Amino acid sequence: MGWVTPEAPKPEELSACIQCGLCLPVCPTFRLTGDEVASPRGRLTAMSAVADGIAEVDDTFHEIMSFCLQCRACEPACPSLVPFGRAMEGARAEIAAQLPSAKTSLRQSLLGRRGLGSGGAVRGITRLAALGQLAEADRWLPGRLKKPIAGLRRLGLRSTSVIGQTHRPKGTPVATVGLLAGCVMDSWFPEVHKATIATLVAAGYAVSVPESQSCCGALAAHDGAVDEAKALAGTALQAFRDVDLVVSDAAGCGAHLKELGHWASGGRDFSSKVRDVTELVAESISVGRLPRLAERGVSVAIQDPCHLRHAQRIVAEPRDLLRAGGYTVLEIDPNGMCCGAAGLYSVLRPETSSELGDRKAAQVMATGARIVASANPGCEMQLRSSLGSGFRVAHPVELYAEAVGLV
């Protein structure tokens, strides 16, 4: 049958692969299995087979595609600039369109405007999770939910949402920034938003958190939920139409917002305004709008979220923030191998996710640091649950804001 949706992998995306294999050593699923079909090249070959009418979008195709973490480590390694993440989103859209059985009830309940896209649903889940933490109820959870839940920060029963807030700096603002509150970020990581707002205001930015915003749609896009991804992209365009810049303090959301041209007309212009918070803060430090401290002998291991390092190609900025906060930065992995969180992957493929999480935890432990910096909520949760007690995992902007006395 071939492809049936406009989102399908494009001929030029697939033909760009010259089969050189340079992506294989950086691919976590290939590293775990040694299996060609679990490599970027193997997955592109499977997509080409469907495009050429040799294979079908069937359960085998679904299994090959769903084993991919969508970490995009293969993209910077590729000399032919294959847009693998885009092609994989297209393949997932085809699976959703041609294989309705692939849509699990778990996915359907988590994705979109009635799931993580709905602030009310996330706030309800948060209150339940907070009560569960108080009652130490995690021991009754099913196995596949136990580890992700163990990665949560300590939640409060009262709302900590920053949605609707506006903040102004002293004097004329450098620019007006709209903060993406996100779905789980706003309810589960309020300290990160607080540090982001305080640091940006101290750097001279006016910060608003538009009330009409919703989930960015990244999880829906990664899972082939095309209608949800498009609807949420349209909401983002409307919500942030009046700001100079859009800032995200969650790497996965920022990466998706920087590629909104795939999902909404006008998305390309919107994407040109999107920045990760570490980009704005590092720039503000470099021009002297934010302070820089001397090294204080506090070690921080740094973890690179895939959607910061591979998708947005941001590597220096989080390190700049930490060094400006006086921290000693310890590297854990020069290749930035995925920690196994990968959106819903940790719930849908718990064994593979755990194995990658354990490898990442071992890399952190080898440094001797007890603090780990991570700029993405899923990675933070994965690190916390894989490391266990005795470690602090925090966003680089939180660590910087604390060091210079902004929070």
Ligand code: SF4
């Ligand atoms: S996105 Fe990650 S897991 Fe998927 S093929 Fe590329 S490197 Fe491998």
Ligand code: SF4
């Ligand atoms: S590195 Fe790029 S061109 Fe080479 S096999 Fe991998 S995807 Fe294809």
